[in-house]
Amino acid sequence: MLNIYRNTNEWPSFVPFALFDLPTPGRSFSNLRQDLDRVFGTYEQSLNGPYAQTGENAQLRDSGSDLVVTIDLPGVSKKDVELTISGDNIFIRATRTLSPPEGYTAHRRERSSFKFEQAFQLPVAVESKTAVANLQDGVLTVTLPKSPNAQPKQIAVKAG
Template sequence: MKLIRTNPFSLNRVSDFDEWFRHPLAGLPSLSSFINNLGEVFPGVTGDKLAVDVHEDKDNYFASFEVPGVKKEDVKIELNNGMLTVSAEKREKDGEKESSYSLTRSVSVPEIVNAEAIVAKLEDGILTVTLPKQERSKPRTITLN
């Protein structure tokens, strides 16, 4: 067995203390995440954007928007020039006082989406927009001869 002598404070290794001096705020959340968290408490702070989750399977793209407490008639969905825009107006009554604010979010839609077959449903405060892929863009299996 061979013993090798090492020096943990050699010039090749940066100590945690040196790293802290180089980036003292690295462990703190970024300003944008701080502002987004404020938007959950104060809706006007984030520019009134809806939270969205976009994912896909082999046949469709899905965009799920959080719209808690919003009625179906207060949601507007629009596809224009490759952009899917969802707007929701939320109205709240507090005694005789009524307040409302609107939330909007736009996501880019790939050209391979079949615009005529887009479907949307609102369930339990989640608006799910299903964007089917065109037949020619779906993956296919090719057999070897």
């Protein structure tokens, strides 16, 4: 499991921007996903050059009680991933440094080193204490339990 930094005093000096507009009725998660894709688009270009297509590098999923963020980070080891969560803000930094294996000559180099840094605002507040991050099969998965106020609930309708 990855280390998750929760100390907001060490918030990096960047201006977190609102990835998501203010909630508007009817705004669905497919919109959110498009937003997320747009944000990660530049990263994908630097990562994959002309090869991979957009769309599947980063995903935000709402499982009801949790928000789940997944990001493709092939070849990144967990010591090179840093995650900071504060309220409804999340900051992710990951680096991949590639060098040719020793004694080999390169014939083709499409894979590239990258430094991925992104801050974004989640649509609801999350419980950072119980957040879990896992790096497996080249994918970072961050599971963020929604704060109690943001949990889905059913309202009983009383007959008049």
